[in-house]
Amino acid sequence: MSRPTVLNSGIQLDARGIGTEDGPRVVLCASLFYFRLPREQWRARLEQVRASGYTCVDVYLPWNFHETAPGRWSFEGRRDVAAFLDLAQETGLYVIARPGPYICSEWDGGALPAWLGLDPELRVRQHEPRFLDRVTAWFEQVLPLLAERQYPAGGPVIMVQLENELDFFDCEDRAGYLTALRDQATRHGITVPLIACSGQGDIEGATGNVPGVVPACNFYPDDDSPDIEAEVRRYTELLADRDLPLLITETNRRHRTLRRLLASGASLIAPYLQSSGWNFGYTPSTGNWGDPGNFMSHGYDFGGYVSSSGAERPEFAQGQVLARVIDTLGPRLALATSALPRVQVTADFPTSSSPSALDLDEGGQLIAVPHLGTAPGRAVVRGVSVAVAPDSCPLMLVDVPLPSWGCDATLTLASADLVGASDGVLTFSSEVPVTVVLGGTRVEIPAPAVGTPERTAAEGLTLVALAPTDAARLRATDRDGTVHLTDVPPRPSTTPPTAVRDVRQRPAVAPEEPAGTHELPPTLESLGVYRGRGTYRTTADLTGVDELLLVGAADIVDLSIAGRVHPTIAGFGAAQRIDVHEATGRVAVEAFVEIWGHANFDDARLPALRLGALRGLGTLWTVRDVADVSALWSVHGHWAGGPAPLRGLGGWSSTRVGLPVTYTREIRSATASALHVLGVVEPVRVSVDNGEPRTVHAEDPWILLPAGTHQISVTMPHHPSGGGLRAELLTLEPVTDWSCAVQDDDLLTGFAVEAGPTRDVQLPLALEPGEETWIDLDLPPSDDGFLVRLDGSQLRVTGWAAGECVGRVWVGDRPAFSGGDANVLWIPAGWSGLTLLLRGTAGPGSPELRTLRLESPDG
Structure with a gap:
């Protein structure tokens, strides 16, 4: 394989790691997405990442978030990505920018604009002129913005990712496609390293093996697997052969696993998604998590160290401890090379099948010893028995010379994380007793309790052990062992849940825009609706017809035939048989179709889950005959x-x-x-x-x-x-002569924010299947905002606040949802008022909103 040329602007990549103008670095990177947060929270979230000890954020830039309709660009308000990058710079964070054009991220269409699918000759993610022309328009908007904010010339951007996990996709000319993207980046002045991540280890599939495009890897292992190290070391070695470091651009969030990746040679570790957020409005994708075909929830949360609402979870403190280990070892660790332990490591607990080690730059080794079990255990390292806490992965030091830390000795063994080292003082973090061997002297330090450091001395050094909770807050340790910790931030106050029953109901409904008559139902995108919904109306002769066949419908279809509303169809384009034996003659047919997101992954099992697939009613057929052809x-x-x-x-x-x-x-x-x-x-x-x-x-x-x-x-x-197997043949006739009307997201949002007449009503509020109503309510002041939890049945609910659609929930019988809590809407602090659009659906029980509950986030 040819070795990629690494473009350089203050960032150097080689087999020993990442070099910056400030020296070599191991980079911990947290995903943090401006488009999933209110703008007024950007700074606080960035500062929170910095407080975690992480030094970088990775940031997708979704194309269709900024090009909201063909040729209509927006980089203002919550779309002002330049302001977000400037805040990252002010906060002291590096940035890995990921402008796509495809990003995945469980985002609508993977950020590819929906209208691309209207051109039958345009092929997304291919070396194809029609697609590349559209990509050029996007890159002309976004790449100069990134080029102006590159490191070190006044900006935080240290890498730019081209594409995303292309090895999952059947790209016909990977080299040509990545070359075209690379050339656009360099033409716009991008001089920091250009990277491309492999989603399943196919490095050439992700990069096309194009010079100037650096391969990165995404790993999502089973956290309890004993084989993580062997897999990761293989990629460390493959990339070292190209004189490149292992850059892990996505991985699991658990720090026990991240430690194993670090010890296996990773120079960049970017767990996805450490700092969670929200899918506002009509932005989530439809995806294929588990069984094909489900919806992403309003909350976008996979259990990272910060919740969607900004609450810090226990992993946050673990991140701080790991960051202190990395800072303490500094260049020794940043310039370390991947190896196997030079000493024997055994354990009486489940652990790695092949432990990893790093040869530190100034001598000695760092050895990761993961405890994959649940009971206390002991390991034997270099012939010394040491305690290891369950569900942990201490980074043990072996044969490390100490002169640079004020001691003419060798740290023969330390069984716990080294979180501080200064002239004559070594500070460790552990929840179990710590074993330290200095030269020939062995010292046992009792397990420290929270708030009670343990101190001892040996070979002219002061040794201090802290509980991990205290180590996360460590500022400094004095020569005498006095420990200085940061203050514990006050716990945010929580307000007891409040039940809301008094609301204001609007008599009016949102207007529709006529969208013409058509022989067969058109896609919503062809009617100019890329986010929103539409209604299809016709009459059909159902004389002698017992069933209909609906083919290609997506995303959500409420079908009314002869006045009967059928249960909601959410089949992602799969053919659906519809029983209509009770209807006869010419009857009214009405189909209400909502877009809940375009596919972010290319899943061939269902038509609407193909990347670039369009939305709409599809084709409705009358079934005239059924014959067995088995x-x-x-x-x-x-x-x-x-x-x-x-x-x-x-x-x-x-x-x-x-x-x-x-x-x-x-x-x-x-x-x-x-x-x-x-x-x-x-x-x-x-x-x-x-x-x-x-x-x-x-x-x-x-x-x-x-x-x-x-x-x-x-x-x-x-x-x-x-x-x-059996087979049957259905003889079909199409239902024709449709009239259409549409409501895009702008129309619905405009109606939601309009002031109009209302009447006071008290919940519960009952609806008929297919019926809609709008309600308004005021929200009390709150420093943290509210989670709005709806108690009811058979309702789809869309919410607006402060002039923006916050999201959608589905109450009652519904398809599968993924992500965070699918049962709540989040109203950020300062987003005044709340407007809800309720739509009744057919199914078990009757549509009804019984009550609304306002809850404190993470309360």
């Missing part, structure tokens, strides 16, 4: 000769388990039809008329066919019991 399939493969056997679909038996078998059959239909493959568990491959095979998944086992005669081939791994 029989009379010809078998190809695994049989002796002609003629080909005729069997049921999946019904061939042989001993060659797991090898592919192909079944073919002719299908005839005078109209459009849909082939439904029932019983699919593992994916099967289906081709029509010898065309390109398509993978059919259990989540959407349908193939639409035009009128005519078709040769169908189904290929699947052989199963001796036949696999249990």
Whole structure:
């Protein structure tokens, strides 16, 4: 492999680590996203990261947050990223800027604007001129802004990431694509290192192996795995062969794991998402966490050291302790090289299968000894038995010379974290007894209690042990062992939850904008709605029709047929059968469709989860006939000769388990039809008329066919019991002649902030399925804002405050949600008033808002 050229502007990357104008650095980096926080909280959150001991924040810059419609750019208010970067500089933090163009981040479309999907020839994340033309427009806006704020010339930006985890995506010309992005960055004056992260270890897949693009790695291991070190060291070695450091741009948040990564050679450690935030408005993606197809909650929180509302969790103090270890060892650690322990390490507790060590720059080793169990244990290191607390990973020092710390001796062994070293004083952090061996002298320091340091002396040194809680607050230790700690910040006061029953109801509803008539339902994006919703109306002749087939609907569809509102459909484009046997003749059909986010990942199992997939009603078909076509399939493969056997679909038996078998059959239909493959568990491959095979998944086992005669081939791994597949053919006619009306996010927000007539009402408030109402309420003053928790059933609720949409929740029977608490809206401090749009949905129980509860964040 060719070695990338490292562009340099005060930042040097080589196999020994990261060098800055102020010297070599191990960088702890916390994700902190300006677009998920109120602007008035930016400084406090940045200062909080700095107080954690972390020295850097990584910052996505979402393209579609700044280009809100084609050619309409916004960098003001909460979108003023330049002001955020300037605050990071004032706070003393480095910044890794991640402008995409694709960012993932569980953000709407991964930050790719929704209208890109309207051009059928534009292919996202490809070396393709139409896409690159749009990327150029984005980069022309954002890259000069970053170039002006590069380190060290008056700015905090030390690296710029191009793309994001491209190795997850089927990019046809990785080298060409990354070269184009690199060239744009350099043309706009980016001189700090350009990086590209691999999401699953495919370095070339992430970077295209393009000179000038530095590979970085994202690791999300099982925190309890004994094999983390061996995996990470492999990448440390691979990158060292290129004379590059291991940069971990995303990983887990637990500091026990982060210590293992540090000892395995990482120079940059950036856990995602340490400082949480909020998905305001219409910005969350639809994703594929676990089962394909779910929604991201208003809260964006994966358990990092700071909650969405800014509360510090126990990991915050652990971050401070780790940062003190890194600061104490300084260049010794920053210039260390990855190694294996030079001494034997054994343990009576679950630990690493292959412990990692670092050869420190001035001699000696740092050895990580993770305790992966839950009971107190002991390890033997360099022949000395030492205590190790459960669920910990002490960074033990072995054979470290001490002259630079005022002692002409060698630290033969220290079983605990070294969090302070000055002339003649060594300070350790531990919750269990500490063993220190200086030359030939062994010292046992009792386990320190919180607020009670333990002190002893040996070989002319003062040795001090602190509980981790105190070590997190350490400012200095005097020569006599006196410890100086920072003050404990006062705990924020919490207000008891308040139930709200008195609200003001608006008689008016938000206006719709007519969007024309169409033979077939158009996508919402083609109607100019990139965030928002629309209504589709028509009449359909349901004479003799028992069911409809809805194909391609996304994200959320409330379908009303002949006045009956059906349960909400959230199938992410999968075909949906709808029972309409009670309706006959020409009846009104109305479909209310909401966009809840475009896919941030490319998941082929469901149509609406493909990256760039559009939103809307899809196509509604009447089902005129259903025929079983499970029989009379010809078998190809695994049989002796002609003629080909005729069997049921999946019904061939042989001993060659797991090898592919192909079944073919002719299908005839005078109209459009849909082939439904029932019983699919593992994916099967289906081709029509010898065309390109398509993978059919259990989540959407349908193939639409035009009128005519078709040769169908189904290929699947052989199963001796036949696999249990069946097939049916639905004969279809499209429902046509639709009229459309739309409400984008600007229209809805404008209506929400309008003052209008209201009437006082008292909760509970009942609605009918499909009915909407708007309510207003005043919020009492609060220094921390409020969590608004809704008690009710069968409601979708959107909230606005201070002129901005804060988010959405779904009360009652609903699809799966991921992220933080999906049951609350957060109203930041100072965001006056609250307006809620309630929509009733069909399902178990009746739509009703019983009460609102105002809670203190993290109270």
